[in-house]
Structures are given as C-alpha cells and as structure tokens.
Amino acid sequence: MSETFVDLGFVTAPSGVVVLGMAGWIDYWREVGEPLSVRAGVAAKAGGGYLREEECEAVAVPAAADRPLAVRATTEPSMFDEEPTIATLEIELGLPWPEGVDGPVLLGDLPVDRSGMVIGDGVGLDAWTGQEDEPADGLGDVTFWGRYEEDAHARFGGERIPHPGGVDGVYGWLDVPMAEAVALEAEISTWRGGVWGQGVAGSVEPHVDYFRFRRAGLHHPLNVGAIEVGGCQVLGIDWCQGDHSVRHHGGRDWGQAFPVTLEADGTGGTVLRWTIPPYDEDEEG
Template identity: 85%
Template sequence: MSGTFVDLGFVTAPSGVVVLGMVSWLDAWRELGEPLSVRAGAAAKAGGGHLREAEWECEAVAVPAAADRPLAVRATTEPSAFDEEPTVATLEVELGLPWPEGVDSPVLLGDLPVDRGGMAVGDAVGLDAWTGLEDEPADGLADLSYWGRYAEDAHARFGGERIPQPGGVEGPYGWLDLPVAEALALEAEISAWRGRRSGRGVATSVEPHVDYFTFRRAGVHHPLRVGAIEVGGCPVLGIDWCQGDHSVRHHGGRDWGQAFPVTLEADAAGGTVLRWTIPPYDAEED
C-alpha cells in the first residue's frame, strides 16, 4: 500500500457541511423524508455523524466544515484485488477547521460500505440537487453506445466513434452529447435493425447527462476514476469504482461486513480532516 497521499481535487461547502455519501442513493434521500441537507445539518451540529435510512441502502456521513474556502480531497492507494491497478485505500477531506483542544484521539463517526455506483464528496445543500437515473438531464443531452458480437456490422451501417473507458481500454462504439430525443430515436433504429436477424448480437445503452453518469464520464481518464462536476452550484468529487474490484472486495456491502470506519482526525498542521479508511485486502480472511 502506498502511504503517500495524492491530491484528488477540491470541494467547497458554502452550507458549512460536507457529506461523503453513496452515489446510488443521493437522489433518494428527498423521496424518503427530509432532504439530505436537513439530516446532514443536524448531524453536523452534533459534531458529525452517520446517516442511514434503516429500510434502504442510503448511507452517508456528514461533518461541519469551513464555508469560506476550498477543501482539499486526497487519497492513499493500494493495488486492486481484481487487477492490481491502484484503488482508494484512505480517503481524506480537509475541513478547514482547527482540531479541538483536549481531544487526544480520532473520533469515530461510523462506517460506510463502498457503493457499486461510486462515492461522492460535496456540500450538503448542493447534493440535494443531485440527479439520478429517474431525473431529467439539465443540459438535455445523452450519450449513446452500442456493442456486441455484430458491433462492427452496426458500425458499418450507423457509424459512431469509440467511447473512452477507464484504464484506456477500447470502449464501445457510440456518440457523445446527443439531444436526448435524437439518442433515443437512433437507439430505436439500431434496435430495429438488429431485430431483423435472429442473433444479431448488438446491445445498446442511452445514458442521459444526469449526475449519476456525468461524474463517471468526468473521471474516465483519472487513475482512480475521480470525476469533478458541479452539483447545485458547488464543485463535487465523485469516485467511481472498478466493477471487478468491487465484486472481489466489496460485494455484499454492509450485510457481509464490508463497511469501513469514518473518523475525524487531526492533521500535521493542527487542522481537522474527515478520513475514510479501507484496510488492506486479505484474501484468506475473505
């Protein structure tokens, strides 16, 4: 494991509250009662805490933070249990606040599983605006991709370019930044074409530009799959997870004991940081 922190970027917290949460559920908080910002604000007033919808898989941690400055986010890495590529081992967020006097040890806030959809760090109020799979894209655009056994035949018929994928691997054919209606119409045309021959073997996907997808696209060239986007007028960092690594290491989440401690700790300069620590993978223990 590399103990050296690498910089991932910056977030801001104009509300005075930073949230580290599971991406798959960020848009669900507002459907299940009070908005995320209300729950996070209450936790921050108590010094920080873990948030969870008991009957759902929504989880997050919220902490107080300085509202008047950028907050650095960084990470240490370790080799993935899947392909030995770097993956996050420790995630750390500067909070811009001094470490309280008289507190001599880290403060445990709870623990978080690794979400298959990724994790997000950002302002609590800003994240209230997060758009998920059922939402409309603010820019009215979408990406269309297709792949499969007869993708080359489809490419000869319809065109398209290779869509970048994490790790520089060859991606599917498709188009970026199409108007949603155009993307859906073209997908229907490809589907109708493939349906005229049994076993044509071409799959399609339309991904509207909601936040759930755009943070992944923003991080496609980052070695840790970190993407910076704006949500609710605030810069947010999303951390995608390699699906292979997630399946080997994190599949099952909390139900299988795969939840990892989140703490408040003092940094070398006497400031306070939020730290999420994922211990090294132990194949025998697994």
C-alpha cells in the same frame, strides 16, 4: 498500501457541511423523508455523524465554508487488475482539531457503492439529479458494445469513446438530443435480437449529475470527476466495476463496510478519513 497521498481535487461547502455518500442514492434521500441537507445539518451541528435511511448511507461533518477543501487518497493495487484503487480517502475540513479530544473519532462506516461515491456540500447535494431525472441540457450519450459491435459500427457509425465498460473504450456518440438518443439506442439494441451475447447491447446516459461525474472522471486514473452541483464543486469517484465485484460486492450485507473517522492532520487541522483496509484472503467468505 502506499503511504503517499495523491491529490484528487477539491470540493466547496458554502453551507459549512461536507457529505461523503453513496452516489447511486443521493437523489433518493428526498424520497424517503427529510432532505439530505436537513439530516446532514443536524449531524454536523453535533460534530459529525453517520446517516442512513433504507438504502441511502452517508456521513456528514462540519467544514470551513470560505475555502476550497482538498481531497486526497492513498492507493493500493486492485485485486482485479492490479491497477491503483483507493485505500484511504481523506478530506481536508479547514477546521482546527478540537482541544481536549482524543482522536481518531469514529463516526460510522460506509460500504463502497457500485455506482460510486460523492463528496460535496450538504445543501448543494439536494440539487443532485439521478438516473430517473431529466437532464437539464436535454442531452445524453449513446454507447453500444457486444459480439457484433464492429458490424454495428459499420452499419450505424459512431466513434470510440472512453467508457468504464470497455478497456479500449466503446463505440457511441456524445451530446445527442435525448429523443434522438433513445431512438438510436433502441434501433441498435434490437438490430440483432437485443440478447446479451448474441447481439449488440446499447445504453443511453442522460446528462444528469450521476452520469456527468462518471464522464468527468473517465480520463482520471482513479475515475475521479469534478462537476458543479447546486452551485458547489463536487467530486465523484466512479469505482472500477471489476475491482468492486471482486472486493466489495455484497456491501454492508456481507460485512463490506469501512470506518469513517475524524482525525488530526498533524498540523493542528481536522480531516475526514475513510479507510479501506487491505484485502485479507483469510477473511474471504
């Protein structure tokens, strides 16, 4: 694993609380009890803590409210394609390391969510919109792929656009009104039977936050995208699906959860660190 950190961007946390959580479940916290902001606030007041409710998992910690907080990572080659993947994620908290505390301080552990990970303000993330929500701008992106994608392109049109599902991108259209997007995807998907491996598969990604961060990270080598949520800058990490399937599939149920700690940064400050150790073939199975 490389010990050289690369900058991923920054987040803002005007509430004084930073959350690292599973992107696929951020909007679900409010469905299973108290909002994320309430839970995160309690954990931050205690110096930081691990949160879990059903499938929702996150860690919340106190942070400086008056400045951008840098996020960086070390990388290692993916088992899937040898491209860089995150090995250590580190979030600057803008707070001094507390006197008399021996570090690191273990807060808990987190699995790698197939839907990605999110870093953001504990209150701002209450506004997060997920896959079942309506896009604020009423727009969505339409993509299609499969055995007959070239035939479908000749029939329906579309442009090559970057997409995690295709090395060379996939065909589709960006920023389409949702009613039109849904109708277009249905027409394409049923054009040759709508069966995987026999026809053309299609997808509509509405402009909710879950899809916005994925689109924002399409050109980043580690699939990191910055978006605004609840008036705060949020970073999302859209994990490579191949790497996730090879390395992280099964998540917590298969022991694939990794330690999250508070640590001194060497200059008197505090960082939140999520450490994903190198793969050990001897531990497979």
